[in-house]
Amino acid sequence: MEKADTPLEEVRGRIARACKPARREPEEITLIAVSKTHPAEAILPLLEQGQRVFGENRVQEAQAKWPALRTRFPDVELHLIGQLQSNKAEDAVALFDCIHALDRPSLVKALASAMNKLGKRVPCFAQVNVGEEEQKGGCSIADLSALLAQSREAGIPVAGLMCIPPAGMEPAPFFALLAKLAADNGLLGLSMGMSGDYETAVMLGATHVRVGTALFGERPAQT
Numbered sequence: 001m002e003k004a005d006t007p008l009e010e011v012r013g014r015i016a017r018a019c020k021p022a023r024r025e026p027e028e029i030t031l032i033a034v035s036k037t038h039p040a041e042a043i044l045p046l047l048e049q050g051q052r053v054f055g056e057n058r059v060q061e062a063q064a065k066w067p068a069l070r071t072r073f074p075d076v077e078l079h080l081i082g083q084l085q086s087n088k089a090e091d092a093v094a095l096f097d098c099i100h101a102l103d104r105p106s107l108v109k110a111l112a113s114a115m116n117k118l119g120k121r122v123p124c125f126a127q128v129n130v131g132e133e134e135q136k137g138g139c140s141i142a143d144l145s146a147l148l149a150q151s152r153e154a155g156i157p158v159a160g161l162m163c164i165p166p167a168g169m170e171p172a173p174f175f176a177l178l179a180k181l182a183a184d185n186g187l188l189g190l191s192m193g194m195s196g197d198y199e200t201a202v203m204l205g206a207t208h209v210r211v212g213t214a215l216f217g218e219r220p221a222q223t
């Protein structure tokens with residue numbers, strides 16, 4: 001009997017297949033394995049299969065899990081994908097290689113001063129509230145240009161834009177919108193697509209997909 005694909009092989013295969021109609025190469029897409037809530041024992045098999053880019057949404061949880069794993073796998077790249085409180089900016093800059101949560105002027109200030117203090121420039125994605133949802137994090141479309149200008153002036157390397165489309169809606173129009181906003185602002189990075197919609201995101205230009213459940217299985221509800 002043929003050996004079944006691991007979840008990692010399955011996701012990589014799907015990314016490669018989604019690239020074809022879009023005439024893209026799989027190497028253009030960074031798969032971020034979202035390991036939030038999962039313990040080191042669940043992360044190790046992916047590391048052993050060669051996955052090196054991981055996403056966490058809580059600074060404290062990442063601080064508890066990753067330093068030990070990183071001593072064994074020093075080339076791990078860690079992305080912060082969740083909302084970030086300004087008072088955690090310094091810890092985030094110290095630990096992470098990329099931050100996908102830039103969404104308001106106060107956070108730009110906090111991250112810039114943390115980067116200056118630690119002498120470390122961490123690339124950031126600006127999160128855009130593409131569905132204009134009141135309860136959701138992310139910068140409004142109207143405020144985006146100003147936020148990007150402020151970030152550049154403050155010396156924050158802006159890698160691109162990130163979004164989470166509204167739940168229960170067809171995501172494609174929101175991915176297309178994010179791609180247009182990035183192009184309008186001269187940005188190349190597009191962090192979009194999760195377990196349910198990463199293939200669509202790849203077809204619409206994602207450079208970074210953030211996949212948790214499809215790699216690790218269901219998560220316990222976060223409190």
Ligand SMILES: *Cc1c(COP(=O)(O)O)cnc(C)c1O
Binds near residue numbers: 057194212213
């Ligand atoms: C949890 C999370 C993901 C991963 O979601 P899945 O549906 O499990 O793939 C992606 N992006 C963000 C911002 C998240 O918080």
